[in-house]
Amino acid sequence: MASPVSSVLLDVREVTRRFGGLTAVKHLNLQVAAGTLYGLIGPNGAGKTTVFNLLTGVYAPSEGDIWFDGRRMHGQRPWQIATHGIARTFQNIRLFADMTVLENVMTAQHLRTSQMIGDAIIGSRRHHREERETRDRARHLLAIFGLEALADEPATSLPYGSQRRLEIARALATSPKLLLLDEPAAGMNPQESVALMDTIRWIRDEFSLTILLVEHNMKVVMGICETIHVIDHGESIATGSPADIQANPRVIEAYLGVG
Amino acid sequence: MPIGRKLLTIAIVLAALAAMNQIIEYGVGDFRINPYYARIISLVGINITLAVSLNLINGLAGQFSIGHAGFMAVGGYAATYLTVYHGAAIAATVGGTPMQGVGSLVVMTASLVTGAVAAGLAGLVVGIPSLRLKGDYLAIVTLGFGEIIRVIILNIPAVGGATGFTAALPITNIFWIYAVAVLTIVIVRNITQSTFGRALGAIRSDEIAAEAMGVATTRYKVLAFVISAALAGVAGGLWGQLFANPLNPQNLNFVKSIEVIVMIVLGGIGSITGAVLGATTLTILPEALRTFDQQFPGLRMVLYALLLILLMIFRPDGIMGRRELSLAWFRRRGGGPGQPGTRVAPLATAGTATRSTRDEGDG
Structure with missing residues (x-):
């Protein structure tokens, strides 16, 4: 069985997730076409982070199915989902705190290395070559994000904005097809947000990615997303272009309340 | 190389x-x-192996195991059993005896490999269920495991039960002890500088983020645990054949496990150099303090405890912290330049700079 529409990279079908009596996500349907910049928005408590956790395998859906790149993701562990090409950043930055900036990115290349423990233990030539390649690629990614000068600093010593960029660099190091960004603009000033928009767009083009974004900052979402999906109380209330969403009365109602 | x-x-x-x-x-x-000093040098070597191997799971992977003496016991008894009951036959295949020359080389190798395999299997059995869970479960399970092993050994007459394995042959020598210590250090060091080592570091640092980056956390934790247990088993094999009757279940109880933990905490948890220093210090220190016992019996352990407390007050991260003694200390540090022609993302570099200056201004 394959996903019915081939250009759809991520296909969420009728997914429901309950926590005891609380239904955090109700009959969610999401179709993200390959190569798009897709925004997922909603008021506080709408279930956005739960959707992220469902997509990355932290939670399993109570009902419904998630398809990614023609594969059914049901019951897969987070590391298996990463193997299939979904990478993420976290709302509350989760860098590897006691590693350097470079090591953070090298660690994320885990899936790209042969992981031959025997080679590592005897220190074979293949192991040393692979280590060198991993290091070079990590430096390359750091250079792209302007962090190469900080490569040997402890990751948590970086300023906030740089930590956010490092998290994106680390996610890209897994060579994903789909990048999930959980509130990338959180805590950024307007200037930084504008630069972030350029960065996200640039990453999408440069790495030929599909990007799914959860964000509170409307300027960012409306500015870069091609398709926006709005959820409220775990239910979809609208899907469409930024202009459609801005004019949608249900969205306005969800955000501003009625009367 | x-x-x-x-x-x-x-x-x-x-x-x-x-x-x-x-x-x-x-x-x-x-x-x-002096044979007394020779004995201390032997014990230092065995404790280095124990501390460095425990550091792999407790320091690198950040999983708190307190059953190292249990794995040491499994390996020690398995290795010694092989030598006692099959040593002569094995040595005979190369035309020697277990106590001398090529015969002892072959018997010792076979016995240490047996110890490693036995302890490694025990590690697998203990690790698979308990490492699936996060948190303190491993500590509880390994604590129980150590006690179970002790009680089982007490009830096996073939290995001497409560009187200890009196049939053991003293075939361990300085060569074997330090060859194993060097091998252990090399293995653990090579692991730290590999994909596997970084995966363990990621697990220690943040398991959720590690999984999101594709690290199969349970698999890696179990693998590290098995390697750590197998090396403890080799140390047990050395200890079990060091002198005539060392293997007694009471010598390999919970207290021994704690002793090894204190070694790595003292040295700096996560640091191989630290584990070596900690093992050396904590083996020599109680012996060096014996002179005080002549005037005030019992003073030795008071001083020992006092020294540990002082060290933890003044160096809470241990002697080395997380650092290693390496040649890199003497080389120039710093990131090399990015490759020429790297396409660079449009960044908020200006914004970040403004931000940090502003923060300083406000602060």
Whole structure:
């Protein structure tokens, strides 16, 4: 069985997730076409982070199915989902705190290395070559994000904005097809947000990615997303272009309340 | 390192170990080392193996195991059992005896490999269920495991039960002890500088983020645990055959496990150099303090405890912290330049700079 529409990279079908009596996500349907910049928005408590956790395998859906790149993701562990090409950043930055900036990115290349423990233990030539390649690629990614000068600093010593960029660099190091960004603009000033928009767009083009974004900052979402999906109380209330969403009365109602 | 240089290094290390063995075990000319000191040097080597191997799981992977003495017991009894009951037959295949020359080489190798395999399997059995969980479960399970092993051994007559394994042959020597210690250090060091080592570091740092980056956390934790247990088993095999009757279930109880943990905490958890220093210090210190016991019996352990407390107050991260003694300390640090022609993302570099200056201004 394959996903019915081939250009759809991520296909969420009728997914429901309950926590005891609380239904955090109700009959969610999401179709993200390959190569798009897709925004997922909603008021506080709408279930956005739960959707992220469902997509990355932290939670399993109570009902419904998630398809990614023609594969059914049901019951897969987070590391298996990463193997299939979904990478993420976290709302509350989760860098590897006691590693350097470079090591953070090298660690994320885990899936790209042969992981031959025997080679590592005897220190074979293949192991040393692979280590060198991993290091070079990590430096390359750091250079792209302007962090190469900080490569040997402890990751948590970086300023906030740089930590956010490092998290994106680390996610890209897994060579994903789909990048999930959980509130990338959180805590950024307007200037930084504008630069972030350029960065996200640039990453999408440069790495030929599909990007799914959860964000509170409307300027960012409306500015870069091609398709926006709005959820409220775990239910979809609208899907469409930024202009459609801005004019949608249900969205306005969800955000501003009625009367 | 090219193969030729690697073999040369190994040959030099083996020659040095053989020379060290000759000097300490047999002496040179008229010089004989005090047997008491020789014993302490032996124990230092075994404790280095124990501490460095425990550091792999407790320090690197950040999983708190307190059952190292249990794995040491499994390996020690398995290795010694092989030597006692099959040693003569194994040595006979190369036309020797377990106590001398090529015969002892073959018997010792077979016995230590048996110890490693037995302890590694025990590690697998304990690790698979308990490492699936996060948190303190491993500590509880390994604590229980150590006690179970002790009680099982007490009830096996073939290995001496409560009286200890009195049939053990003292075939361990300085050469074997330090060859194993060097091998353990090399294995653990090579692991730290690999994909596997970084995956363990990621698990220690943040398991959720590690999984999101594709690290199969349970698999890696179990693998590290099994390697750590197997190395403890080899240390047990050395200890079990060090002198005539060392293997007694009471010697390999919970207290021994705690002793090894104190070694790595003292040295700096996560640091290999620290584990070596901690093992050396904590083996020599109680012996060095014996002189105080002559005037005030019991004062030795009071001083020992006091020294540990002082160290933890003034160096809470241990002697080394997370650092390692390495040649890199003497080389220039710093990131190399990015490759020329790297396409760079449009960044908020200006914004970040503004931000940090502003923060300083406000602060």
